[in-house]
Amino acid sequence: RQAKLLAxxxxxxxxTDQGRSLEDEIKEELAAARRAGAGARETLKQEGAQAEATLLEEVKRQAELEWATVEKKIQADMAKARASLQKQAQTFAQLLATKILGRELS
Incomplete structure (x- = not known):
């Protein structure tokens, strides 16, 4: 009976030793998986930040190109409006002078 209890x-x-050994292996594998996951997460963050920076640069470049186009169009429209107003101002000045003087200017 003593031998059976001892066995x-x-x-x-x-x-118990095997269970502890398996538990230690599982803990080590879990820690390794966590480290790998943290590394992968950091890599994805860096890739995301790089992609965001690249996209922002492209958007900024496109916005600058569009702004330059719009600015040129505004300047051209302003030049046309200025020329038109100068012609109208001359015509208006002649009409006003004719009305004030009561005769046509030559």
Missing amino acids: QETEINLL
Whole structure:
């Protein structure tokens, strides 16, 4: 009976050691997976930041090109309006002078 208890105690100790060993392996694998996950997350963050910076640069470049086009159109429209107003101002001045003087200017 004593030998049987001793054998069972030895088996319990062996199984406990195996359980601890498996638990340690699982903990190590879990820690390794967490490290790998953290590394992958950091890599994705860096790639995302780089993609964002590239996209922002492209959008900025496109906006600058569009702004230059709009600015040129505004300047051209202003030049046309200025020329038109100068012609109208001359005509208006002649009409006003004719009305004030009561005769046509030559």
